[in-house]
Amino acid sequence: MTEFPITDRTRVRRLPKRAVYERERLYAILDEALVCHVGFIANGQPFVIPTGYGRCDDRLYIHGSAASRMLNTAKDGVDLCVTVTLLDGLVLARSAFHHSMNYRSAVVFGRARAITDEEEKRAALRVITEHIVPGRWQDVRAPTALELKATLVLGLEISEASAKVRSGPPIDDEEDYQLPIWGGVLPVRTVYGAPVDDGRLLENVQPPEYALKYRRPGDAIDSRLEPTLPATR
Amino acid sequence: MTEFPITDRTRVRRLPKRAVYERERLYAILDEALVCHVGFIANGQPFVIPTGYGRCDDRLYIHGSAASRMLNTAKDGVDLCVTVTLLDGLVLARSAFHHSMNYRSAVVFGRARAITDEEEKRAALRVITEHIVPGRWQDVRAPTALELKATLVLGLEISEASAKVRSGPPIDDEEDYQLPIWGGVLPVRTVYGAPVDDGRLLENVQPPEYALKYRRPGDAIDSRLEPTLPATR
Numbered sequence: 001m002t003e004f005p006i007t008d009r010t011r012v013r014r015l016p017k018r019a020v021y022e023r024e025r026l027y028a029i030l031d032e033a034l035v036c037h038v039g040f041i042a043n044g045q046p047f048v049i050p051t052g053y054g055r056c057d058d059r060l061y062i063h064g065s066a067a068s069r070m071l072n073t074a075k076d077g078v079d080l081c082v083t084v085t086l087l088d089g090l091v092l093a094r095s096a097f098h099h100s101m102n103y104r105s106a107v108v109f110g111r112a113r114a115i116t117d118e119e120e121k122r123a124a125l126r127v128i129t130e131h132i133v134p135g136r137w138q139d140v141r142a143p144t145a146l147e148l149k150a151t152l153v154l155g156l157e158i159s160e161a162s163a164k165v166r167s168g169p170p171i172d173d174e175e176d177y178q179l180p181i182w183g184g185v186l187p188v189r190t191v192y193g194a195p196v197d198d199g200r201l202l203e204n205v206q207p208p209e210y211a212l213k214y215r216r217p218g219d220a221i222d223s224r225l226e227p228t229l230p231a232t233r
Numbered sequence: 234m235t236e237f238p239i240t241d242r243t244r245v246r247r248l249p250k251r252a253v254y255e256r257e258r259l260y261a262i263l264d265e266a267l268v269c270h271v272g273f274i275a276n277g278q279p280f281v282i283p284t285g286y287g288r289c290d291d292r293l294y295i296h297g298s299a300a301s302r303m304l305n306t307a308k309d310g311v312d313l314c315v316t317v318t319l320l321d322g323l324v325l326a327r328s329a330f331h332h333s334m335n336y337r338s339a340v341v342f343g344r345a346r347a348i349t350d351e352e353e354k355r356a357a358l359r360v361i362t363e364h365i366v367p368g369r370w371q372d373v374r375a376p377t378a379l380e381l382k383a384t385l386v387l388g389l390e391i392s393e394a395s396a397k398v399r400s401g402p403p404i405d406d407e408e409d410y411q412l413p414i415w416g417g418v419l420p421v422r423t424v425y426g427a428p429v430d431d432g433r434l435l436e437n438v439q440p441p442e443y444a445l446k447y448r449r450p451g452d453a454i455d456s457r458l459e460p461t462l463p464a465t466r
Contacts, residue, residue, distance in 0.1 A: 169431035187426030198402035
């Protein structure tokens with residue numbers, strides 16, 4: 001299992017025992033999450049924008065929903081920090097001080113460039129679409145040349161990155177275990193409801209298997225909600 | 234319902250019809266989410282760190298798990314962009330181009346300052362703890378003076394902020410509705426499992442009601458998993 005070199009930017013300074021530098025474990029976090037938070041600097045100010053993304057080998061593709069502001073800052077590329085976080089649990093300790101969360105987060109640093117080549121952009125959009133709903137790309141109407149032009153995609157080599165993971169029960173001070181206070185973890189998970197059609201389906205069109213049986217990679221437990229999740233919110 | 238003034242930083246440029254500037258709706262997003270992504274600049278580079286937080290009136294308190302790197306950048310405060318995102322659904326359109334996600338996100342800009350006064354810090358930690366698990370603070374062993382010293386908390390006035398919301402079905406190009414392709418939404422939700430004790434409870438100590446019936450503010454539907462969520466992962 002290869003490791004990322006530890007740089008000044010990627011060294012986990014606080015609670016370094018939670019640090020993860022193995023490429024494989026970091027990619028598992030990137031592959032499971034759905035939304036990344038992209039940080040960049042514009043006019044000397046930090047911005048953090050949530051957006052969709054996908055990974056192909058050692059490259060991250062970022063959907064350009066925020067790209068116009070990002071790209072205005074530098075035509076030859078923009079320095080990004082891309083962070084992905086999975087929340088696994090709330091950690092209730094006996095002391096306020098030792099409360100925590102169980103999580104897996106990945107941080108990728110690098111200079112992103114706009115994908116301009118039409119074929120590469122098409123491939124990148126495929127990666128992003130398949131990241132969100134594996135199996136979807138082959139079913140949908142492919143992008144036209146005009147649509148490709150209207151879509152901004154950034155590419156970023158994953159060469160400088162680190163992850164941070166906390167799991168398990170609270171760690172209380174030894175004397176606090178004598179207190180009559182409940183300590184433990186409240187598990188947190190993301191689940192997916194039954195597909196809700198948009199009311200404009202042609203006759204006999206059924207929800208695809210990948211929507212009916214949707215789950216994220218690495219999700220060992222069936223994450224379908226039972227009973228069926230109401231569509232509203 | 235008061236609105237945030239629209240500034241150059243908070244103006245939603247892409248898909249402005251999704252913009253939300255009402256304070257009440259933005260606060261509802263901040264109050265429901267559990268993790269924020271804090272963006273800041275250090276050594277001319279953008280950083281994005283996930284962390285816990287809480288809101289009290291018009292002030293955001295950010296837990297200092299990332300504060301050492303943040304605070305090293307400026308002793309008299311640090312310019313932050315704090316972003317919170319709730320994912321509500323995956324939007325499957327008939328064309329690749331119109332795929333999207335349903336989400337609610339909030340972005341707060343401002344200069345954060347370290348809370349140094351002991352009483353204010355105690356109050357801020359209470360806000361952060363109660364944000365994550367309402368009802369917890371009164372049950373736990375309160376922070377000592379030493380623990381307060383060891384904890385970094387940042388405070389940020391919520392005066393420059395905006396939100397962005399997408400909901401509902403996919404919006405396809407009119408001619409694409411004639412295609413025999415399924416279109417609709419895959420709902421996404423965060424759910425909470427049964428509390429898992431840490432194996433070191435004193436006799437007769439039971440999980441508290443706020444853990445057994447945990448739910449986020451604004452979560453109209455009971456978000457308990459049935460059957461009980463396994464503790465692993």
